[in-house]
Amino acid sequence: MILAFILLGALTIIGGIITIAAKNAVHAALGLVGTLLCVAGLFATLNASFLAATQVIVYAGAVMVLFLFVIMLLNANQPVTSRDPVPFVRELAGIGGTVLAGAFVVLAFTYKDPRPLADSAAALEGGSALKMGETLLTRFLLPFEAVSILLLVAIVGAVALVQRPAAQPDGVPDELEAPVGTAQEQRSFGPRAAGQPALQTGREGEVSA
Amino acid sequence: MVPTSSYVALSGILFALGMIGVLTRRTAIMVFLSVELMLNAANLALVAFARSWGDPTGQTAVFIVMTLAAAEVAIGLAIIVAIFRKRETTNVDDLAALKG
Numbered sequence: 001m002i003l004a005f006i007l008l009g010a011l012t013i014i015g016g017i018i019t020i021a022a023k024n025a026v027h028a029a030l031g032l033v034g035t036l037l038c039v040a041g042l043f044a045t046l047n048a049s050f051l052a053a054t055q056v057i058v059y060a061g062a063v064m065v066l067f068l069f070v071i072m073l074l075n076a077n078q079p080v081t082s083r084d085p086v087p088f089v090r091e092l093a094g095i096g097g098t099v100l101a102g103a104f105v106v107l108a109f110t111y112k113d114p115r116p117l118a119d120s121a122a123a124l125e126g127g128s129a130l131k132m133g134e135t136l137l138t139r140f141l142l143p144f145e146a147v148s149i150l151l152l153v154a155i156v157g158a159v160a161l162v163q164r165p166a167a168q169p170d171g172v173p174d175e176l177e178a179p180v181g182t183a184q185e186q187r188s189f190g191p192r193a194a195g196q197p198a199l200q201t202g203r204e205g206e207v208s209a
Numbered sequence: 210m211v212p213t214s215s216y217v218a219l220s221g222i223l224f225a226l227g228m229i230g231v232l233t234r235r236t237a238i239m240v241f242l243s244v245e246l247m248l249n250a251a252n253l254a255l256v257a258f259a260r261s262w263g264d265p266t267g268q269t270a271v272f273i274v275m276t277l278a279a280a281e282v283a284i285g286l287a288i289i290v291a292i293f294r295k296r297e298t299t300n301v302d303d304l305a306a307l308k309g
Contacts, residue, residue: 005211009219016223016246020230025238032242035223039249046216046256048268055252058275063245063282070286071238074293093232097225104221109214113261117210120263127259127268135269147276154280161287164294 004045012038024078025071029064036060048127216257224250237289237299241282248278 015038018031040055086092113120125131136144223246230243252271259267293299 002211005215009215012219013222013226016226019242019246020226020234020239025236025242028239028242032245035246036249039253042216042219042253043256045211046260048256048259048271051256051268051271054272054275058279059245059249063279066282066286067238067242070290074238074290074299090233093229096232097229100228101222101225104225105218108217108221111214111217111261113213115263117212117261121210121260123263124260124265124268127265131265132268132272135265136272139266140269140273143273147273150280151276154283158283158287161284161291 008038008041029067029071033060033064047121047124050127050129050132213257213261217254220250220254235300237301240301241285
């Protein structure tokens with residue numbers, strides 16, 4: 001048990017370091033996948049078998065696929081190479097993070113278990129889906145329903161957000177939006193891009209409307 | 210059995226790593242990945258405390274946090290895609306103006 005904790009803990013931290021330090025975003029995402037899998041293993045050592053399975057399926061599976069998909073879709077795997085807006089932000093974050101981690105470690109070791117660990121672990125019954133579902137549908141019924149509504153809102157919101165808008169006159173220049181889009185947009189933007197007068201596009205728009 | 214303190218200490222280290230990532234990375238997607246790291250650190254602490262008290266409430270809370278994280282990722286990545294279409298960048302410094 002102790003060996004499993006040390007191994008999984010070390011791998012978790014290594015994965016976390018890869019996540020925050022990797023230059024390539026795909027490598028960072030894969031580092032996070034490793035971390036999530038190791039956290040799932042830690043859940044299994046903590047008598048939470050259902051959560052371990054959920055962690056692998058939902059987090060390491062679905063969520064990370066979404067991440068990798070977006071990274072590759074946006075071609076965002078190359079690092080951003082502009083100047084730092086805040087001077088010494090890396091050094092300050094490193095020092096702050098080290099201090100925070102040290103404080104957490106010191107605080108963690110002041111915690112005393114309220115009763116013998118073997119008894120509490122036995123009370124969890126291995127963290128089975130039965131035990132969790134019982135809590136979820138009695139004491140946690142309202143959060144459970146709220147979360148289901150939240151998921152519905154998230155689905156609708158994501159669809160609404162990535163819909164291609166018809167026109168957004170907000171003053172921000174859209175240089176690269178012209179060539180793609182619906183047939184209507186292509187017709188109105190295409191001739192102007194080819195250097196023809198704007199009058200013609202206006203007439204075309206009227207005819208098709 | 211490994212004491213709860215060790216798990217909570219590991220969770221604290223993981224949280225600090227996530228915080229460093231949020232502060233130093235410049236791409237919005239990388240900031241999101243670091244936030245996921247912090248959420249997982251919190252989950253780990255919750256599960257450790259659930260074992261410490263012998264109460265499945267902590268594990269149920271982790272389940273809800275996981276759902277929230279999934280919703281947050283779906284919405285956040287949709288926002289990033291929408292911004293990327295408009296600005297051709299996901300650098301958070303360039304997006305700091307909050308103008309459309």
